[in-house]
Amino acid sequence: MSLSMLFGLFGGLGLFIYGMKQMSEGLQKAAGRKLKHLLGLLTNNRFAGLAVGTLVTAVVQSSSATTVMVVGFVNAGLMTLAQSIGVIMGANIGTTITAQLIAFKLSHYSLHAIAIGTGLYLFSKKDRSKQFGQIILGFGVIFLGLSIMKDTMEPLKDSEVFVHMMGNFGKSPLLGLLLGTGVTIVLQSSSASMGILMSLLSVGIIDYWSAVPILLGENIGTTITAILSSVGANLTAKRAAAAHFVFNFLGASVIILLFYLIPNFANVIHNIVHSISSMFIVDVTAERLLANTHTFFNVINTLVWIPFVGFMVNLVKRIIPGEETSIKRGLTFLDxxxxxxxxxxxxxxxxxxxxxxxxxxxxxxxxxxxxxxxxxxxxxxxxxxxxxxxxxxxxxxxxxxxxxxxxxxxxxxxxxxxxxxxxxxxxxxxxxxxxxxxxxxxxxxxxxxxxxxxxxxxxxxxxxxxxxxxxxxxxxxxxxxxxxxxxxxxxxxxxxxxxxxxxxxxxxxxxxxxxxxxxxxxxxxxxxxxxxxxxxxxxxxxxxxxxxxxxx
CATH class of the missing domain: 1.20.58.220 (Phosphate transport system protein phou homolog 2; domain 2)
Structure with a gap:
């Protein structure tokens, strides 16, 4: 890979991350206060927390933002550990919207969105219009970054060495898992690592079977944000961050284990997701298939674990022992x-x-x-x-x-x-x-x-x-x-x-x-x-x- 290609890749990635940041900030300005209030109120049970976590993350386009808010709420005593786990599970589902968005292939509209968004953001006098301008601007920059990454990596599909190296991740799912985890930890954004993965997939450098383990690794790597935000927080907040890691780690580890135990397990996943996708979409592209796999995996993982929130609470208490110091949120004696x-x-x-x-x-x-x-x-x-x-x-x-x-x-x-x-x-x-x-x-x-x-x-x-x-x-x-x-x-x-x-x-x-x-x-x-x-x-x-x- 030449120096110009590296600059193209990281430049496109930089635009993608900047676009995600702008769109997330715009969405949070437009609806963040209401969503934060909703996050603090509608978490009386695990299913309400699951729904709220999904909604908030889907709207703000950042599971990191949601989990950081959750850790903050737990640290402030506004949310219990059990309630936080339900919200975190919902955040895992909500974050799959990013991959779904990327799979629409809207790069040819990126400059249109940037022009409209910039106009609203710079010249509108109303705050609401400025916020929507920031959202549209971020949306355009995201797809401009994706387009640059895709164009930069296009020549790599003709490199036998690079294609062979990437193909090894399909043969060794554990390596793919570690790669996805490592890249996401470094970038501190599963959306950014997803953008790179989608770009590699779209130009044919990597295939679906190699991409799935990397995708699972991204699920583990994204927990670093909550872990970092819990540094210096109280015991219960640290446990909430640990619960996020344990939940994602166990789910991904089970699937990776099945890759080794069941012959052609990747084909099984591919056929199931492709069959479900074909019911709604005529032309199922590789990007759409991976995005649907991401959603499918996170939904199934949540449905499997949601009945065992109590077990998860006890597990993280064993991992991080000590007395809880959080204060109960809201009214205690009145209803x-x-x-x-x-x-x-x-x-x-x-x-x-x-x-x-x-x-x-x-x-x-x-x-x-x-x-x-x-x-x-x-x-x-x-x-x-x-x-x-x-x-x-x-x-x-x-x-x-x-x-x-x-x-x-x-x-x-x-x-x-x-x-x-x-x-x-x-x-x-x-x-x-x-x-x-x-x-x-x-x-x-x-x-x-x-x-x-x-x-x-x-x-x-x-x-x-x-x-x-x-x-x-x-x-x-x-x-x-x-x-x-x-x-x-x-x-x-x-x-x-x-x-x-x-x-x-x-x-x-x-x-x-x-x-x-x-x-x-x-x-x-x-x-x-x-x-x-x-x-x-x-x-x-x-x-x-x-x-x-x-x-x-």
Missing amino acids: ERMLETPSFAIDQLKSEVLRMYKITNDMVDEAIMAFKDTNDDLVKAVRNKEEIINELEEDLVTFLTRFPRNTMAEADVKTVDMYYAMIDDIESIADDAFDVVELAVFKKDNKISFSDEAWETLNDNFAFINNLMEDGHQLIDKKDLSLIDKIIKGEEKMDRLLLEHRSGHMKRLGYGICDPNAGIVYLEVLDELEHISDQLADISHSITEARTNKIL
Whole structure:
């Protein structure tokens, strides 16, 4: 292979990958938020997860994007390990759409798509039009890249050495499996390796029997993306990535084993897929046959394993032992049926609010520890919990709006309003904890240091806020009304301390004791702590008002 051919191959591959990236980004911008929300909601059982995983991957044209989202959800505690396996299985089916798309041979429309897509993307004023322009542009670049790869590799079909080398993969399926796995790991895209494989097949350099083992290897190689995204994630997220690998590895390994155990097994697969394809398509090309094989294999593999999700969960727990640390997503104590008995729902509402407060309290503790000694695990924990709190707030507010207020007693309505206000205050505290963590990261990245006196005042305030947070928990849980006065006075004290510390900081700056670059971080941390005390005082006022209205 000459240098110009190598540049042609990798140039075409580069265009293909760039086109996939543009089309995937455009699709995610157009529908990603809705799909991500769908991914987080419709996974209560393995079959719902399977359907959602298939749909999301088919739309965003990237199983990698789906599995990365899944690992992120699991890491944030928004999805259980069992739910994630169903979605991952669906992603394996959805990703076969890429091969089906390539098999349409639309290269002669690539420049048309690029021209239309570029026009929409560059000159349209509406975001929606720009997004569709990006999708069409990506679509065109994909097929332009495929066309270049195909034209570049066309002369190779006359090279006996190269054709013989590729033919060896048909004689040794294990070699084909390893090649497909290796190429996909390097490219970190099964779509890209599929594009190369389809190009080789289309010009006759490789035949169907040699392509199938490579295709199976691509299924294994694509799991590298989820594995890499789980690095630094929690235990359950690592298990989700491992489940993706185990599922694809077992499926591919069984087929490769059958290649060696059953004579002419490749012919058996070819005849079955060709017969099924002929029922829908008159002219079954080699590319279409391989694309259908990809879909057929992934669907069968999923149908075989979907009843054994429990076994898969136990298997990956054995592979990666340890205690799970994920937090259950969404509402724990409430569901729609409780609205038929509002008074009972209100009792359970308290449990949900307490759970939300407990997660937020943990965030404050972890944020403070992260600021004292920036720890990447603590930073990730706070960021993940912030996502959980945001979702929990959304779920709770949605639930509260569905209370049948017209038929409820006035005291019950006011109780619901009290918890409504608390939920907003707790979410604000979570935002403050998140901001403290971001300041901790900024402090570490910019190597900011504080004087001993500054650290002493910070530590005093950290301890004070921790105690105040514990008082807030007791107030909500036990309705210990004696704590109301303590919390309100604590908030007033924080106001005074903030003024004193600002003054003290300015004096230290004047004496040259403190680093001027530390000033902004120091004061912003104090502002966040003072704001936490404000939210706790607001919770106390809400409970005071409830006591005044005699609903507690």
